[in-house]
Amino acid sequence: KQITYYNLPSQSLTCSNIFNGPLFNSIQNIPLREELIQKCKDVAEQGRNNLFNIYFRSAEDQREEYKKKHEINVKKMNESQYTLNQNEKLSSILIQLINERCNKIGERIQCIYKFKSEPLLLK
Numbered sequence: 518k519q520i521t522y523y524n525l526p527s528q529s530l531t532c533s534n535i536f537n538g539p540l541f542n543s544i545q546n547i548p549l550r551e552e553l554i555q556k557c558k559d560v561a562e563q564g565r566n567n568l569f570n571i572y573f574r575s576a577e578d579q580r581e582e583y584k585k586k587h588e589i590n591v592k593k594m595n596e597s598q599y600t601l602n603q604n605e606k607l608s609s610i611l612i613q614l615i616n617e618r619c620n621k622i623g624e625r626i627q628c629i630y631k632f633k634s635e636p637l638l639l640k
Contacts, residue, residue, distance in 0.1 A: 573634065580630060584623075591619065 536554045544550040594615075598606050607615075 576630075576634075580626075587619070587623075591616075 536557070541550055541554060544553065594607075595612075598612070
């Protein structure tokens with residue numbers, strides 16, 4: 518949602534009134550003023566791109582962290598099947614269903630991740 522908001526045309530520097538203020542308008546040399554405005558826009562765009570890259574890396578790190586936690590929990594569940602008595606064990610069909618469900622969830626998360634990361638990678 519945040520990325521979509523900041524990609525809206527209304528959030529563009531071209532729609533911003535910041536460059537029409539008295540600070541920039543006080544520069545009488547028009548080519549110099551335009552060069553300064555362009556440099557400010559370039560710096561702002563570079564900062565924006567840097568922030569998106571940090572956000573993207575953070576999302577990747579978080580995804581990896583939760584993936585590892587999930588794998589640990591699945592491993593614990595599978596290991597517990599060997600230590601529990603017969604009445605406490607999950608049936609093999611139930612374990613298979615749980616694993617299939619986890620795989621489906623993982624596939625959907627991967628699909629969503631790819632879908633949401635494409636606009637960032639294009640920039």
